[in-house]
Amino acid sequence: QVQLQESGPGLVKPSQTLSLTCTVSGGSISSGGYYWSWIRQHPGKGLEWIGYIYYSGSTYYNPSLKSRVTISVDTSKNQFSLKLSSVTAADTAVYYCARVVTVPSEALMYFDLWGRGTLVTVSS
């Protein structure tokens, strides 16, 4: 079955760029039909959508993070990535990657598969 796994540095210095990768196994990102998303959860807090990408490269971002976020896809490696620039301590969170089912004609969207998450701490 399809599985997602986040990877990347667990510690990032303030003002630097946070970079994470999500590797998809058991299925192809290029097969279509799904978007691929990043979601984060601040310690002890709720979930915050960061953005998502289609295999073709189409992206949608959370307006509150849009100026600092880039999500990209590498179909040859079956991976998609997150870059968040100019990080501060407020970006310390567990970052999850997830697969998104969307059917716009039915106003339908949901995250059906999630990675285990990776904690990223922003500190000098």
Place this chain on the structure above:
Amino acid sequence: QSVLTQPPSASGTPGQRVTISCSGSSSNIGSNTVNWYQQLPGTAPKLLIYSNNQRPSGVPDRFSGSKSGTSASLAISGLQSEDEADYYCAAWDDSLNGPDVVFGGGTKLTVL
């Protein structure tokens, strides 16, 4: 401050029925379907309900969802100790820049 409003906590005793509410507006719940996620302690969220009231394969029928207007509810019947978790609602929000994804702040369910 989350776009969707959930009570921060809920509780019940084993066997009881518990409901968790999720309140939104015409741009999100009022015009899009609602999903619910269960997050057990120390784990990633898991899809519990999609399209307002549909259960993915493997989710017990003790869990049910409903939607009316700009509000949605998650009901758990026959409450069990393993249901103790955080529950989140989510939906698209039809903003000017295209559909954004919005979450509720989460409800911590305690089984007494």
